[in-house]
Amino acid sequence: MVKVEINGQVVEAREGDMLIDVADSASISIPRFCYHKKLSIAANCRMCLVDVEGAWKAVPACATPVTDGMKVNTRSPKAIAAQKAVMEFLLINHPLDCPICDQGGECELQDVAMDYGDDVSQYSEAKRIVGDRNVGSLIQTDMTRCIHCTRCVRFGQEIAGLKELGATGRSEWMEIGTYIEKSIDSELSGNMIDLCPVGALTNKPFRYKARSWELKAHPTVAPHDSIGSNIFVHTRNGEVMRVVPRENEAINETWIADRDRFSCEALHSADRLTQPKVKAEGHWSSMDWSLALQVTVEKLKPYLANPEQIAILLSPNSTLEEVYLVKKLANALGINNIEHRLRQQDFSADQYGINQTLAMRLADVEALDSVLVIGGHLRKDLPLLNNRLRKAQLNGCEVNVVNPSGLDYNLGIEHQVDTLSLVSELASILKAANELVDQDNQVELAAVTFNATHTAIANSLIKGKKSALMLGLIAQADVHYSKILQLASQLAQTTGSSFSDLPAFSNTVGANLILASNSADLTNWLANGKKVFINVGIEPEFDCLLADQALRAMQQAELVINLTAFDSVSQQNYADIMLPIAIFAENAGTLVNIQQDWQSFKLFASAKGEAKPAWKVLRVLGNMFDLEGFDYTNTAEVLAEIKALNLSIKQPDYQCNLDLSVITPTPSSLVPCYSVDGMVRRSPALQATPDAQLTNPLN
């Protein structure tokens, strides 16, 4: 540790820390544009010039390491003169269009210019103008406003792993852009909007919708993937306008995925179901809640005599409270068929327990030195886990994959096995690992052969001090998921690696906690049908892996009750009752993420039309069935009841049938990342990206 004096205040710091970080930690503000704590140092904006005693010229604080006894002044005449001079240069070519600029009011350039800019410009010559290119549906460019800080360029190169923007040309003619007409395709691209200190890159769907000072920020949790990214939702008069990241170093750092940022458009979709609707003799009629619920109860009652003929399908993005109330209501009515793992078809490993979590904290992923990803397109399915993994890889971690071919990785892959039969490849790697550690092979592995790649992957895991196996959504959708689980967990044991069966959706972990004890056989329900289906927050024909079977099962059922936020033609065909529910910011509740953080969030936006939070609908249904214990007044009471159960995840000991003689390759079942739930399917901006092209079933 060294002692540095900044503006007369003595600050302790580690030797080699950059001056700007040390000043930030002591709450001494230094203006900056190009510096960002998550990006490499560029030192090209020169805004952070400060006066260091003994230095002839002012030095950039972002690129000056501290030394013991260093005396720094950020407010001396020399420092201020330097900062004001830089400000003047930066403003020479910046247009004075703040009144029509979306960044106005939340603009770093505007703020710093208030402090360091002069009232009148000495510059009266022509300003430069930069032509704009269309970079896709998510980011609006106004490159005349660009001050060449290169944060967006460095973000692409260093974080997104996909350099799409660059600085072409030179001096006065330098431009930030794609050079050619090309969209920005990273699944994290929206973060460039936050990084841009001026209005050059702004949120395209949000353009001209509201001014920043009209908005109220509400802390909440992203509703799509199991990372549980922390976000702020910005509302105006109770209406959701946009989403921005909320910093949480342990979860999402300062980033969020595009899916979490742009899906909020769906709240205002024309597809929103705004009133309860009931079908009678083929005709849909809207009715008020009490009547609709009465009809629901009446229609359901005859089937309760034999509750085995009823199945409930539940969104894995439902809140913990909703899942719990579904289960409580169902069990009180004698219904045991509840399932949220809609993208799975082999449930035979359930008897050994379910543990779909990350076997470490997200931040620890960065310290891994060998990883094997089995059947997972992490970059698109869990973008921020992939981001941690990418950091590990850049630090020397060997990342190996066993996946269907054709996936696009943004990190260096050490060994890659392209296959549609995860089981066979996994068996080969296990056998290779067994040979390497001189362990006897099981009888089932007798006929298995392996090659140099299998040995190399096994060896990488064995020699890694912190090695990990990760199973993704593709593995979970495999017809032989249970065999994959067993082989993978054995491989983890043999190689001394941790084993994570990664949860995909925002409350997969929470739903597993509550529903673990329910015996479920979704595949059978869909194949052989049930008389009654109750769907909560899903569109079975899109959200189920076995989509065709699901649709047929719905069409053949005698009664289908949908608690849904969205209306659709296909639902109108098969459903009998549609009850509008609130989603995302219109709801309150708790989500359990990949590392088992229970994150509760409040309601702060008014629901569309008559839509009600699903937990309230379930509570009222409980009352109407005259059931005990459905008198909650808020989600906190439900949560308290759940917490009192002391639910915990037990590590399963897989003992599945490992007969490898009848392995059939599973057709690739990649879920396009912008089709994972009803909300993203209805976000026009996301649907206009290349990632969504030709893959959204609604298109």
Next chain:
Amino acid sequence: MSSVDTLNIIQGDVKKRIDRWLARYPVDQKQSAVIPSLRIVQEVNGGHLTKEIMDQVAQYLEMTPISVYEVATFYSNFEHQPVGRHKICLCTNISCMLRGSDELLDYLKTKLDVDVGQVTEDGKFSIKKVECLGACVNAPMMQIDKTFYENLTEQRLDEILDSLE
């Protein structure tokens, strides 16, 4: 000049020349060879680069295309529009300007009947204004292809241009 397969430009002799540069750098730092590679492909393409050609360089050197565009647009040696068989690079910086480069430029434009950045009808010449090439001692000067011509006058210009094929 022989015709060039612009969709597959890095082959045969071109590939050999680029590989000679690549051999000088560590295998994981192929991008170090981007400037010589661009120079080589520009030369065989008749003096200018296209997006397709830059993309092939990017792919061959395992760089993102935008990184190649950055380099190719930064250095004035790289052309993005067709040029003449001989590219006349006339210096118009301070020393040459004081010694009459502006008048020379006008003379050139009238003589060849083209503006800066344009190619003569016969494809023989194009004119480019360049910054200081470090020959101020004998200003005004110009570079044609790989040769410096100094102490220029209108008469010298005529002689030089006439002497070129």
